[in-house]
Amino acid sequence: xxxxxxxxxxxxxxxxxxxxxxxxxxxxxxxxxxxxxxxxxxxxxxxxxxxxxxxxxxxxxxxxxxxxxxxxxxxxxxxxxxxxxxxxxxxxxxxxxxxxxxxxxxxxxxxxxxxxxxxxxxxxxxxxxxxxxxxxxxxxxxxxxxxxxxxxxxxxxxxxxxxxxxxxxxxxxxxxxxxxxxxxxxxxxxxxxxxxxxxxxxxxxxxxxxxxxxxxxxxxxxxxxxxxxxxxxxxxxxxxxxxxxxxxxxxxxxxxxxxxxxxxxxxxxxxxxxxx
Amino acid sequence: xxxxxxxxxxxxxxxxxxxxxxxxxxxxxxxxxxxxxxxxxxxxxxxxxxxxxxxxxxxxxxxxxxxxxxxxxxxxxxxxxxxxxxxxxxxxxxxxxxxxxxxxxxxxxxxxxxxxxxxxxxxxxxxxxxxxxxxxxxxxxxxxxxxxxxxxxxxxxxxxxxxxxxxxxxxxxxxxxxxxxxxxxxxxxxxxxxxxxxxxxxxxxxxxxxxxxxxxxxxxxxxxxxxxxxxxxxxxxxxxxxxxxxxxxxxxxxxxxxxxxxxxxxxxxxxxxxxxxxxxxxxxxxxxxxxxxxxxxxxxxxxxxxxxxxxxxxxxxxxxxxxxxxxxxxxxxxxxxxxxxxxxxxxxxxxxxxxxxxxxxxxxxxxxxxxxxxxxxxxxxxxxxxxxxxxxxxxxxxxx
Numbered sequence: 001x002x003x004x005x006x007x008x009x010x011x012x013x014x015x016x017x018x019x020x021x022x023x024x025x026x027x028x029x030x031x032x033x034x035x036x037x038x039x040x041x042x043x044x045x046x047x048x049x050x051x052x053x054x055x056x057x058x059x060x061x062x063x064x065x066x067x068x069x070x071x072x073x074x075x076x077x078x079x080x081x082x083x084x085x086x087x088x089x090x091x092x093x094x095x096x097x098x099x100x101x102x103x104x105x106x107x108x109x110x111x112x113x114x115x116x117x118x119x120x121x122x123x124x125x126x127x128x129x130x131x132x133x134x135x136x137x138x139x140x141x142x143x144x145x146x147x148x149x150x151x152x153x154x155x156x157x158x159x160x161x162x163x164x165x166x167x168x169x170x171x172x173x174x175x176x177x178x179x180x181x182x183x184x185x186x187x188x189x190x191x192x193x194x195x196x197x198x199x200x201x202x203x204x205x206x207x208x209x210x211x212x213x214x215x216x217x218x219x220x221x222x223x224x225x226x227x228x229x230x231x232x233x234x235x236x237x238x239x240x241x242x243x244x245x246x247x248x249x250x251x252x253x254x255x256x257x258x259x260x261x262x263x264x265x266x267x268x269x270x271x272x273x274x275x276x
Numbered sequence: 277x278x279x280x281x282x283x284x285x286x287x288x289x290x291x292x293x294x295x296x297x298x299x300x301x302x303x304x305x306x307x308x309x310x311x312x313x314x315x316x317x318x319x320x321x322x323x324x325x326x327x328x329x330x331x332x333x334x335x336x337x338x339x340x341x342x343x344x345x346x347x348x349x350x351x352x353x354x355x356x357x358x359x360x361x362x363x364x365x366x367x368x369x370x371x372x373x374x375x376x377x378x379x380x381x382x383x384x385x386x387x388x389x390x391x392x393x394x395x396x397x398x399x400x401x402x403x404x405x406x407x408x409x410x411x412x413x414x415x416x417x418x419x420x421x422x423x424x425x426x427x428x429x430x431x432x433x434x435x436x437x438x439x440x441x442x443x444x445x446x447x448x449x450x451x452x453x454x455x456x457x458x459x460x461x462x463x464x465x466x467x468x469x470x471x472x473x474x475x476x477x478x479x480x481x482x483x484x485x486x487x488x489x490x491x492x493x494x495x496x497x498x499x500x501x502x503x504x505x506x507x508x509x510x511x512x513x514x515x516x517x518x519x520x521x522x523x524x525x526x527x528x529x530x531x532x533x534x535x536x537x538x539x540x541x542x543x544x545x546x547x548x549x550x551x552x553x554x555x556x557x558x559x560x561x562x563x564x565x566x567x568x569x570x571x572x573x574x575x576x577x578x579x580x581x582x583x584x585x586x587x588x589x590x591x592x593x594x595x596x597x598x599x600x601x602x603x604x605x606x607x608x609x610x611x612x613x614x615x616x617x618x619x620x621x622x623x624x625x626x627x628x629x630x631x632x633x634x635x636x637x638x639x640x641x642x643x644x645x646x647x648x649x650x651x652x653x654x655x656x657x658x659x660x661x662x663x664x665x666x667x668x669x670x671x672x673x674x675x676x
Contacts, residue, residue: 018432019432019434019464031451031459034451102448108446108448110411114434114442115435115464117428117434118429275414276408
């Protein structure tokens with residue numbers, strides 16, 4: 001060994017007697033930004049979120065002349081422009097799963113836990129880094145989708161501006177929805193650890209549960225469906241909050257956050273108990 | 277949070293009588309799933325439901341063989357400590373099941389600083405499992421292991437105290453070599469220039485920006501060694517480090533291990549190839565089927581387990597045989613016209629021949645190789661006899 005860490009340890013921030021959360025956050029940031037899957041999934045999030053919003057608003061604009069007065073009264077230009085966000089959740093979910101499952105499939109998880117034996121710190125750091133990235137990307141995608149959507153609708157249908165009541169809440173709600181769903185996927189990945197199985201479970205929760213809810217007796221359908229992410233998401237991206245909606249946007253967001261927190265909690269308990 | 281729950285319940289009450297029941301149902305399902313997962317986990321690992329007592333409470337942890345159990349608490353963690361007696365691995369009664377299979381069985385041994393300790397055993401003997409338990413990655417069912425006098429979990433700066441190469445290919449294929457090292461370095465506040473140093477040390481500087489997916493097994497192996505060296509630690513562990521390396525690479529690893537031990541570090545290297553250890557190790561820990569077979573200096577291991585004999589050739593073999601038998605030796609036919617003498621030293625055999633005026637054409641000590649000693653000592657302890665034969669060629673054994 002030609003050099004040692006003797007002099008360097010101090011200037012690298014060796015103030016404490018133990019590794020800490022800051023270094024782990026930095027490490028997770030490095031992990032997230034040095035693989036291509038991050039770029040691809042975030043790009044897919046943007047394309048789906050913005051592109052589908054543009055397609056939905058174009059369709060609305062084209063069909064406006066033939067809509068009934070009732071349909072016109074119920075039209076929410078904000079929700080139409082943000083419709084793509086409800087599909088972009090898939091791409092964010094895939095990233096959330098990969099952030100964890102790729103460590104298990106490649107074996108880097110053992111290097112990670114060799115460097116950080118207190119495993120829950122890794123789980124929390126991953127959730128923080130992934131959460132911040134998802135929120136920032138989600139909010140940008142929501143805002144851009146909203147602006148493009150209003151541009152497409154402009155002159156053909158009623159449009160919304162950010163200063164209208166409920167619009168800021170709905171646009172920021174798009175990003176918050178992606179955040180909650182992304183963290184749910186992250187939590188599922190800590191529990192399941194295998195990429196394909198975790199993604200399947202995530203997709204199942206998003207798309208299979210609504211179908212099951214649909215075929216149940218109708219008295220159950222509404223009671224179950226209002227707990228489903230898609231139902232809550234639709235309310236979160238709507239500027240008009242009707243009293244008839246199952247949960248209000250903030251209650252819905254709290255419920256989604258609780259799902260994600262539960263998944264992360266179970267994942268954390270298993271993480272400590274299981275062999276790496 | 278309470279208001280949120282209140283809101284949920286209030287809304288639930290307003291919009292349908294099933295609301296509360298659904299909330300209860302969701303919680304119930306979550307609880308059932310958690311319990312089922314936990315039970316499955318317990319069954320898989322055979323882990324007792326109560327936690328193991330901490331190592332310090334175990335009365336049966338005396339310092340063995342002069343290896344000092346020095347508490348890490350008085351040393352300053354994170355700082356480079358003098359490479360003295362405290363840099364050791366101490367395993368005591370390690371036991372690990374995977375389901376019904378007993379992988380490691382009441383295993384105790386020490387790894388001392390300043391020497392290379394070879395960890396020998398056939399494939400499937402439990403070497404990798406033991407190393408994972410040292411690193412705190414797998415939890416032992418019973419027993420404990422200390423590094424620097426502490427459990428791995430309690431190390432202040434793990435990468436600066438223990439460096440390990442466990443699996444060479446455990447790298448994200450899309451990440452570059454430098455990024456892989458840097459993301460690990462950051463957790464332990466290891467400066468960025470150390471990443472470049474270890475890349476240089478293992479000869480990967482020119483490919484530092486290539487994605488690891490393009491690496492050969494030998495290059496991955498070198499990157500794994502760079503990870504181990506990253507924190508300049510006093511304890512180093514390498515699991516089968518020469519796998520996939522060419523002859524130059526093998527010689528390089530051998531020299532590196534010797535040099536690291538020469539710098540006072542504790543070096544723990546596993547291998548199923550005896551010849552490799554014969555050239556590198558000072559000490560050996562030999563296991564078979566998870567049990568300790570031998571823990572001793574390598575010469576002692578070779579001597580104890582070898583059937584060394586004196587090989588003699590003479591034109592008057594018949595007379596020599598009876599003379600040697602009279603002198604207390606046991607004589608056997610060694611084929612090709614020579615005899616094998618056991619129980620007498622080479623010098624003594626020469627004396628007997630001289631005293632009887634018998635001409636010798638050959639007089640040589642025939643020592644068993646480490647390979648033979650290993651086969652001898654692990655006889656009956658090989659988990660998969662046919663598999664281990666096929667595996668002598670490393671991973672090629674699977675290729676047929």
